[in-house]
Amino acid sequence: MELSRRGFLKVTGVGATGLALSQLGIDLGPLQAYAASMKIEGAKEVISICPFCSCGCNVLVHVKDGKIVNVEGDPDFPISEGGLCAKGASLMSLHTSPERLTKPLYRAPGSDKWEEKDWDWMMERIARRIKDQRDKDFKVKNAAGQMVNRVESIFHLGSSQVTNEEAAVLHQMVRALGMVHFDHQARICHSPSVPALAECFGRGAMTNHYNDIGNANAILIMGSNAAEHHPMSFKWCLEAKRKGAVVMHVDPKFSRTSARSNFHVPIRSGTDIAFMGGMVKYILENKKYFADYVVDYTNASFLVGEKYSFKDGMFAGFDAEKGKYDKSAWAFEKDEKGMVKRDTTLKHPRCVINVMKDHYDRYTLDRVSSVTGVSKEDLLKVYEIFTATGAPDKAGTILYALGWTQHSVGVQNIRLSGLIQQLLGNIGIAGGGINAMRGEPNVQGTTDHALLYGYLPGYHSTPTADFQNLSDYLKAYTPTTADPMSVNWWGNRPKYVVSLLKSWYGDNATKDNDYGFNYVPKMDPGVDYSHMYIFDRMYKDEIKGGLCFGHNPCQSVPNSNKVRKAWDKLDWLVMGDVFHNETTDNWRRPGVDPKTVKTEVFLLPSAYRAEKDGTISNSGRWQMWHYKAVEPLGNSRDMGTMFVEMMNRVRGLYAKEGGAYPDPIIKADYPEKFEAESITKRINGFFTQDTEIKGKLYKKGQLVPGFPLLMDDGSTTSMNWLYTGCFTEDGGNLSKRRDLTQTPMQAKIGLFPGFAWAWPMNRRILYNRASVDKNGVPFNPDKVVIEWKDGKWIGDIADGAYPPMSMEGGKYPFIMTTEGHSQLFGPGRADGPFPEHYEPAETPLTVNPFSGQMHNPVMKIIKSDMDQLAKNGDPRFPIVLTTYSLVEHWCSGSETRNGPALLEAEPQQYVEMSHELAKEKGIKNGEVVIIESLRGKTEAVAMVTVRIRPFNIMSKTTHLIGMPYCFGWTKPKCGDTTNRVTVSIGDPNTSIPEYKACLVNVYKADKVTEL
């Protein structure tokens, strides 16, 4: 075993850091090391995790006399190797900030002040509020007379700040109470990643992991400013560059990522599909694709059914009355046995690859250039460099973030990157894949645990009223295939759903009562219960109260003038957070008389990261344990404790008083006390009876060793099948592992299989059986992920333990898709089987040169008196606004704006604009300006810069401006949120709002009188 720094401490039994840092191999100069060792001498050292981006940097927290005295990067953490960005480096000041919420605070209806209350008083009243509202509004049946068992007038929003364990008990509580208005930050940051990547490959997660970026030969960063927003991911881009890779940054503005890339290509926000569609055309026309991979592993050879067509921007099957597509028009052609028909010669005109070629034929260099504003030379430069990775021994990877997701075509932006990577054979290999760089610290984990209305934990659709019993539901959502070589892993769904229900309802979930299926609230089919709709219904007085934890929607949700008014209409509100923010204090925002706001507010002080233990999952699916270093500050508590107490208080009231449909609450197998590690075990799952599998006996109460052993007969539990295998009888809590040992083969690509644990089954690179040929021989002998040797796979955990395709019992490599192939043609999304360029909902153009269809025909449009949209090419609002984050602040900034150093570095709201636009508008650098849209106005300091240039779009100069989205009115006292001007329009698949492109105008502040 390789002795890591942590391992050394363990072996030598050194619990306190009495050793000089230099002795432990930290790369500090002698003087710095001496100073640091003085500060931390005698301190206890505890491993925690940065609570900001999804790199999940491990940190060492030094504690003396019960207080945090130092926080620094963990040199054993393979991704950061001890580094921290500005935010991570500020952790100590944030944990010890005098601005922290440390006492429960109560704001009475109409009051202009907070009052301190004790926990008991708060919890008792909160439980009463929840129960009374639920009893008043509970619906057993919907308008169609179907059983639904739900309450619509209460919501839950947030939080990706919670641990996996907190998320698991939260989800269980929310469903037991019957809530359907249930959503969290993933909706507004990365919700398109799941349906896009799942449609391509079968799972909705980042395919590779952060260290693996260093194995790439070409890196395309698009829709991301990785150097500033996921700094430790960029470390591995630079590592690849050092080894000869070309790093390309395609983004509307020049940033630090551009500065350290090989080159930057500016692009008009909202035109990524045009840019990448041109690349698909280039690949197909110039035969740059990896032919064997495409034929054997993708659905390129599948025959598309005759009903399919694409005309003038519209796919077949559009129902104008319903405003949606009938997707049956996109089905594949099948033979009499139900097998999809294929032509592996790729000659049939209805082969996916030929249909695709026809589709992208319109994406000429001229047309793409005129729409995106990218010169033809730059287009060709990117296309040539990236498509050179279509060779078997080359790898190209793509990094994206909110620059792709936050569009009315967010899902299809990501889908198109999946098409490119399939054509080039870049999936499953080292240095390849698609890096969905998630936003919040545990947004991967909280998405897995589904703090989202439409999923149950583990990516099972929430039942709608169409399913009145479990078997109908499972039948509808369990795919089948006629192809014996397809694994079709989702065919196991019944085992995971039944195990989930068993974990939620224990002995009260029996075969006779469908394992408690009807305790789970049912949605109405076709109804959207996500963020924008929650606020719209709140605005229309249909929602009365709710819970909001670790979330700042009055700052971070688009069209915030409407959101804030909607928030005013609530009767009661429970919030948990670390600091005050624009949402906790909405009732006293500028321009509002608190007397007019009726909301009763309960504000619960939350423990911060180093004050609690549990796991988070970073974007690379690494489930990592963090330890409690100190007690929660003041009277704050971890959110898991809050959820469990809240639920148990409500449960107590139902047990005493009865009320509306108490069964889901009373009969829940819910913990009496929140204890993180016991929940990790519940997430993993247990056997509920003595069970013999393949001659091995598993006793009742034993942990299930992996999800292949979960059952659909009630003999197992698991709160999330993806995590089954994370806690074993033999190995214990695998998320705590710190072993850096690797075989030479693993070390060559930096796999680190002994560090923490990764779902599924500790697999580090998804779809890795596509990194070998049909005989199990790696395509790239220099960067082997897995290899078939002596009758078994070595290297990473193979994605399906089956033999290679050519051998007996061999299976296709994409085990999570129904037909075993990755999907170039994806028949399951709301807006088409191929990505198509449509203009953003607000566009400076009056014509879409790709078709007669200007906008995504099925995008979600919210309608109210506060939801105006500018018309195409509206002369009043000629400028495109895009939004972004900063390295110093995180998301809404509600935490980082409390860090003195962070605030000093980035102290105020600003707007970046080109010299040309500034001149046109008579604006000078540093002047205060107003940015205005049809939704409202906001104020910012002008930053006149060469980082943003005017675009030549369809022979016309088009200006773009950019604003950070991390500021708000509470602090610092200059500037408010950019979302006062953004638009409530959503992608049709996930309803993520279009933050990244809307129309505005800008002028000097002295020309306006009020905001």
Ligand code: SF4
């Ligand atoms: S914000 Fe991200 S990159 Fe920065 S220290 Fe935290 S986890 Fe690491």
